Amino acid sequence: MSLTPEELDRHRRHILLKEIGGPGVQKLRAAHVSIIGAGALGGPCALYLAAAGVGRIELWDDDRVERSNLQRQIQFTEQDIGALKAEVLAARLRAMDPSIKVDVVAERFREDAAPAGQVLVDASDNFPTRYALNRLAHQTGRAMVHGAAAGWNGQVSVFASGLQDGAPCYQCWVPETPPDAEACDEVGVVGAVTGMTGAAMALEVVKLITGAGKPLIGRVRLIAGLSGESRTVSLRRDAACPTCRIR
Numbered sequence: 006m007s008l009t010p011e012e013l014d015r016h017r018r019h020i021l022l023k024e025i026g027g028p029g030v031q032k033l034r035a036a037h038v039s040i041i042g043a044g045a046l047g048g049p050c051a052l053y054l055a056a057a058g059v060g061r062i063e064l065w066d067d068d069r070v071e072r073s074n075l076q077r078q079i080q081f082t083e084q085d086i087g088a089l090k091a092e093v094l095a096a097r098l099r100a101m102d103p104s105i106k107v108d109v110v111a112e113r114f115r116e117d118a119a120p121a122g123q124v125l126v127d128a129s130d131n132f133p134t135r136y137a138l139n140r141l142a143h144q145t146g147r148a149m150v151h152g153a154a155a156g157w158n159g160q161v162s163v164f165a166s167g168l169q170d171g172a173p174c175y176q177c178w179v180p181e182t183p184p185d186a187e188a189c190d191e192v193g194v195v196g197a198v199t200g201m202t203g204a205a206m207a208l209e210v211v212k213l214i215t216g217a218g219k220p221l222i223g224r225v226r227l228i229a230g231l232s233g234e235s236r237t238v239s240l241r242r243d244a245a246c247p248t249c250r251i252r
C-alpha cells in the first residue's frame with residue numbers, strides 16, 4: 006500500500022521523523038484502534054489518532070454531551086449538548102480526514118463486548134469497564150493503553166500481559182477497585198490535565214503501531230500538574246493476579 010500524493014502532503018511532518026517515516030504512516034493507515042470512552046480522555050486521544058491517519062477508529066460510548074462536560078471535553082461545543090458523544094466525536098474525526106473509517110458503538114461497554122481494534126484504549130471513567138477491558142486485552146493478546154485523570158493528576162500506561170512474557174496487566178497493578186474510587190463527575194479535574202493525559206495515550210498508540218521508541222509496557226507515567234513534575238514508575242506482574250492466571 007503506497008501513499009497517495011494527498012497522504013504524503015498531509016502526513017509530511019510524520020514522514021520526516023526517522024522513527025515513523027513513510028512505512029510508519031502506512032502502518033497507521035492500516036491500523037484499527039478501539040477507544041472505550043469518548044469523553045475527556047477519549048476525545049483528545051481520538052483526535053490525535055485521526056490526525057495521524059489511523060485508518061479505522063471504533064468509538065464506544067453511550068453518554069450524551071452535558072454542559073458540565075465542556076470545561077474539559079473540548080471536542081464538543083455548546084450546540085452538541087444532548088447529542089451522543091460518540092456520534093459527535095465521530096463526525097469531528099471524519100471532518101478532519103474523510104478517508105478514515107470511524108465506527109460508532111453507542112452502547113455501554115459490557116463484559117461480553119467485542120471491540121474489533123488491534124489496540125484497545127481504556128478512556129473509560131469506571132473500574133468495572135477497565136477490569137473487563139483488561140481481561141479482554143489479556144485473553145485476546147492485545148495491548149491496552151490505559152489513561153486516567155483526577156484533580157491535577159494524570160496517569161498513562163500500556164498493559165500487554167497477553168503479548169509479552171512477564172508484562173503486567175492492569176489488575177496486577179490495581180488488584181481491586183480502590184475503596185475511595187469516585188467517578189469523574191464526583192471529583193474535580195483540571196481540563197488541561199485530561200488533555201495532556203489523552204494526548205499521552207495517543208502517543209503510546211502511535212508508538213505501538215509504528216514500532217517507534219519504547220511504549221510504557223510495565224511502566225506507568227504519572228503526570229503531576231500542580232507541581233509540574235512527571236515521573237515514570239515500574240510495575241511488576243503479580244503472581245496471584247486473577248487475570249494473568251487465565252490464558
Ligand SMILES: [Zn+2]
Pocket residue numbers: 166173174175176177178242243246247248249
Ligand atoms: Zn495481571
